[in-house]
Amino acid sequence: MTTEEAVRAAAGAEQGQARGDGRGPEEERAQPQGQELDVFAQLCPSRGMFAELADKWSMLILMSLSACGPQRFSELQRGIGGVSRKMLTQSLRTLERSGLVRRTVFPETPPRVVYDLLPLGRELAELLAPIGRWTERRTGRMLEAREEFDLGHADS
Amino acid sequence: MTTEEAVRAAAGAEQGQARGDGRGPEEERAQPQGQELDVFAQLCPSRGMFAELADKWSMLILMSLSACGPQRFSELQRGIGGVSRKMLTQSLRTLERSGLVRRTVFPETPPRVVYDLLPLGRELAELLAPIGRWTERRTGRMLEAREEFDLGHADS
């Protein structure tokens, strides 16, 4: 049995709860309810949350609100290039529902709706920002890797 | 003009390049080519990369390889609950092409293929891990927020 197989087995990944991850038991104790949450487990609630947040538009929305402060719907749409109104609405709704973002309507005409981060959203945005910066910093390197890969696998 | 509008205008978000983001100019100088990359800009190469990485399966793959070390195809599939062979193959191929992951084939029978992180992938995985942990820690709070939201918007 390999080391990794041992990790898997100990974690009981099949059951849909808990996986160890070599994080050590101190994190597990940090769950006061004894409820083991595991993003790797298909049936774990945290996986559902993760799947929702690990999305292009949701991440960009949080990053934009964090970087530029509270914004109106149309400001967000302009700021996040290529997002459709539908996806923007949908993602904002999801983030609002999960308590990451607050939606404030000013009943004027034309209507004004402002979105801003709640503490939960601010926490996540702070973890997201480095990923955005990393992507920008490493895009060159990744594009080079691609060219090289495509050269090697050029069976056209 | 609001503060945010000023930020947008200064960044020239429409042109598909650069946006400032209140990061200050020191990061910009860190791009030696003078090429301004911006994940928020639809046409920027870094957005393409970001869109690829900001994906449920890609992120889970990197997190799994980081947490459990090099793994075979079937180990990854078992470890990442609910991933189909098709998506696992596809995501791994993309990560390999971009130089984040290495694929090693051992020509035995049955075949053995092992995936592991390259330095680029390890860097990203280290930024991803906190997001996984955060999600697990905050899932309870987010589920509560949902219940409350659904109560308020219960027009059935």
Next chain:
DNA sequence: TCTTGCGGTCTCCAATATAGACCAAGTCTC
């Protein structure tokens, strides 16, 4: 001989994303 494991690929169908029209209701222009 029939089955199992591995690491995929292929095909089909359902779900999802995007583009674009449409909306109300007040303001601005002519």
Next chain:
DNA sequence: GAGACTTGGTCTATATTGGAGACCGCAAGA
């Protein structure tokens, strides 16, 4: 006063994507 414009969406039609499951070659095992 007619028409255009604005905002924050919704609705619909079409394009893209995702998942389920069949299939594959090859060797070992029952």
